[in-house]
Every structure is written in structure tokens, then in C-alpha cells.
Amino acid sequence: MQFIQLPAFNDNYIWLLEKSGHVWVVDPGDATVVRDYLENHSLYLDGFLITHHHRDHIGGISELRDWAITSGMGSPIVYGPSQEEIPFKTHSFSGGEVIDILNGVLLQVIDVGGHTKGHIAYYLENANPPRLFCGDTLFASGCGRIFEGTANQLFDSLQRLAILPTETLVCCAHEYTLSNIRFAKAIEPNNQELMNWSNKAESLRREQKFTVPTTIGLELEVNPFLRCQEASVMEAASTHVGHPVTEPKEVFSIIRGWKDVFK
Numbered sequence: 001m002q003f004i005q006l007p008a009f010n011d012n013y014i015w016l017l018e019k020s021g022h023v024w025v026v027d028p029g030d031a032t033v034v035r036d037y038l039e040n041h042s043l044y045l046d047g048f049l050i051t052h053h054h055r056d057h058i059g060g061i062s063e064l065r066d067w068a069i070t071s072g073m074g075s076p077i078v079y080g081p082s083q084e085e086i087p088f089k090t091h092s093f094s095g096g097e098v099i100d101i102l103n104g105v106l107l108q109v110i111d112v113g114g115h116t117k118g119h120i121a122y123y124l125e126n127a128n129p130p131r132l133f134c135g136d137t138l139f140a141s142g143c144g145r146i147f148e149g150t151a152n153q154l155f156d157s158l159q160r161l162a163i164l165p166t167e168t169l170v171c172c173a174h175e176y177t178l179s180n181i182r183f184a185k186a187i188e189p190n191n192q193e194l195m196n197w198s199n200k201a202e203s204l205r206r207e208q209k210f211t212v213p214t215t216i217g218l219e220l221e222v223n224p225f226l227r228c229q230e231a232s233v234m235e236a237a238s239t240h241v242g243h244p245v246t247e248p249k250e251v252f253s254i255i256r257g258w259k260d261v262f263k
């Protein structure tokens with residue numbers, strides 16, 4: 001089993017899961033980059049794992065589907081969130097299901113609504129290390145914006161991811177790490193793990209390397225959106241709004257709103 005990380009557009013990542021020449025594609029926003037890879041490596045397209053309905057995650061489905069049909073592979077399976085309209089969706093999920101791809105690779109579907117209402121993540125427990133494909137929910141040092149859901153919903157979704165094994169690789173859909181770190185440092189200027197990670201991430205980007213995937217363990221140390229119960233994060237939120245805040249959900253809501261306008 002192989003995992004391939006294809007950069008697309010300015011800062012997207014498209015993930016491929018490959019076994020014995022067969023591939024599932026997570027969130028094919030761009031058809032060309034995926035098709036070129038599949039053609040160059042003579043791979044067979046089985047289906048798509050869609051996390052949510054934003055254009056940069058689904059924009060390539062139709063073209064790739066046409067290509068697969070023309071190439072004699074048949075029509076790819078399209079797994080996606082039940083609450084959202086996804087082109088050519090064949091199966092709908094809302095969280096709690098287990099799906100079987102590539103002859104015995106089991107993925108758990110997790111409800112991670114908040115960025116969009118029906119957003120789902122795919123968790124592959126039985127890999128070493130385990131892998132999480134979480135679209136625009138949890139990012140390295142940050143989290144997705146709230147477009148359709150509520151802050152409470154996104155908070156609960158992130159809590160569901162925070163309890164995964166610490167070694168889990170977080171295969172998110174964007175390279176937003178450096179700008180997320182700038183905000184995280186404003187929240188926790190004295191977090192030494194964050195400073196170490198900041199130095200490492202900056203040097204990776206200088207060498208044009210990916211900072212993604214991250215791990216759940218690292219995120220628990222550096223990501224303010226997973227640290228709303230920490231005194232340092234509560235204090236930053238309290239100072240920002242001018243009154244004491246101690247409820248983690250409220251802390252989350254405050255810092256999520258703050259990040260939206262942070263420059």
C-alpha cells in the first residue's frame with residue numbers, strides 16, 4: 001500500500017491511495033495533475049473519497065470520470081458526504097460507517113462537520129502509522145474556517161480527531177502551515193514546542209518541501225485549536241475579548257473568529 005501526495009493549484013494537496021496498481025483519490029480538485037500521475041504510472045482509477053463539496057476538492061471528478069470511462073476502466077465509484085451535493089456521487093456517508101476499498105483496506109468515516117455542514121474524514125487505522133484524510137478540518141497548526149457549520153460543531157469534530165493515536169499522520173488538503181503558525185505564536189508566544197516546529201517548518205518551506213502530513217501528537221502540542229483547555233490559550237482568548245473565558249468551547253469560538261481577521 002502506497003500513499004502519494006500530489007500538490008495542486010497554489011497550496012492544495014491531493015492524496016492517492018494505491019495498492020497493486022489500483023488507486024483511490026482523495027478530493028481531486030484538479031483533474032490534470034491526477035490524470036498525469038495515473039497515466040505516467042499506468043495506474044487504474046477505482047474511485048474517489050470526497051470530504052466536502054468545495055470546488056477545489058471536487059472540480060476534477062467529472063473530467064477524471066470521463067477519462068476513466070474512455071480508457072476502459074469504467075465509471076469510478078464516488079464516496080462522499082450524505083448532506084452535500086457531489087458530482088456523480090455513488091455512495092453517501094455521514095460518519096460511523098466503515099468502508100472497504102482496494103480489497104480489504106478498511107476506512108472509518110468520521111463526521112467532522114463545521115467547515116461545511118456535512119464534511120467527513122476518512123481514517124485508515126490499519127496502516128503503520130495510521131492515516132487520517134481530513135480535507136479542510138484539521139490543518140498543520142490550524143483548522144478550517146467555519147463556512148456552513150457552527151463553532152460548537154467544528155470544536156466537537158476536532159475533538160473526535162484529537163483522540164486518534166498520536167502517531168496518526170494527518171493528511172490534510174492544504175499547505176497553510178506557515179500562516180497558521182504565525183497565528184499560533186500570537187496565541188502562545190511561550191510554547192517552546194511551537195517555536196521548535198516553527199523553525200523546522202520554515203526551513204522545510206525554504207527548501208520547497210511539504211510540511212504536511214503532520215501528526216496528531218504534534219498538533220496536540222502546537223495547534224491552539226486543539227489546546228483550548230490549556231491555561232495559555234484561555235488567557236489569550238480572555239485578553240482578546242476583555243473578560244475571563246474558561247469554557248474550552250467558548251475559547252475555541254473566540255480564537256476561530258480571531259484567526260478569521262488576523263493579519
Ligand SMILES: [Zn+2]
Pocket residue numbers: 052054115136
Ligand atoms: Zn473547503
